[in-house]
Amino acid sequence: MFRGATSLNMDAKGRLAVPAKHRDALHSQSEGSLVLTAHPHRCLLLYPQPAWEPIQSKMMALSSFDRQSSALQRLLVGFAEDIELDSAGRLLVSPVLREFAGLEKQVMLVGQGSHFELWNMDAWRAQLQQVMAAEDMILPAELEGFSL
Numbered sequence: 001m002f003r004g005a006t007s008l009n010m011d012a013k014g015r016l017a018v019p020a021k022h023r024d025a026l027h028s029q030s031e032g033s034l035v036l037t038a039h040p041h042r043c044l045l046l047y048p049q050p051a052w053e054p055i056q057s058k059m060m061a062l063s064s065f066d067r068q069s070s071a072l073q074r075l076l077v078g079f080a081e082d083i084e085l086d087s088a089g090r091l092l093v094s095p096v097l098r099e100f101a102g103l104e105k106q107v108m109l110v111g112q113g114s115h116f117e118l119w120n121m122d123a124w125r126a127q128l129q130q131v132m133a134a135e136d137m138i139l140p141a142e143l144e145g146f147s148l
């Protein structure tokens with residue numbers, strides 16, 4: 001279970017050092033084999049390889065004749081890259097994915113249970129502002145009656 005938000009610095013080559021607590025979990029789940037891909041919200045998704053496979057299968061089972069389905073296939077599967085944690089526990093974000101998400105030196109790694117989101121710091125702050133400003137937030141039907 002990946003949770004928590006961590007500010008990370010990306011080096012000039014596009015490498016990020018994964019925090020040790022997550023690095024150990026990633027190694028145990030996937031031996032360091034990861035998939036990094038684009039998300040429609042202009043962030044990146046980072047999955048352990050085994051967690052990504054069922055998602056890719058579902059995406060590819062959708063009709064390529066449906067415009068929305070094929071657009072999502074192009075984005076999620078088309079941008080997907082197999083990456084490995086290096087011996088120092090770093091991952092390399094390709095220039096294409098860095099450009100897509102607008103990643104610069106400071107980024108946010110946000111745990112989402114089965115995977116992580118990787119955000120440009122300014123975009124992450126904008127997401128937080130949007131959530132905090134939503135006075136009349138409409139919750140999905142699945143959360144009706146949900147309490148914290």
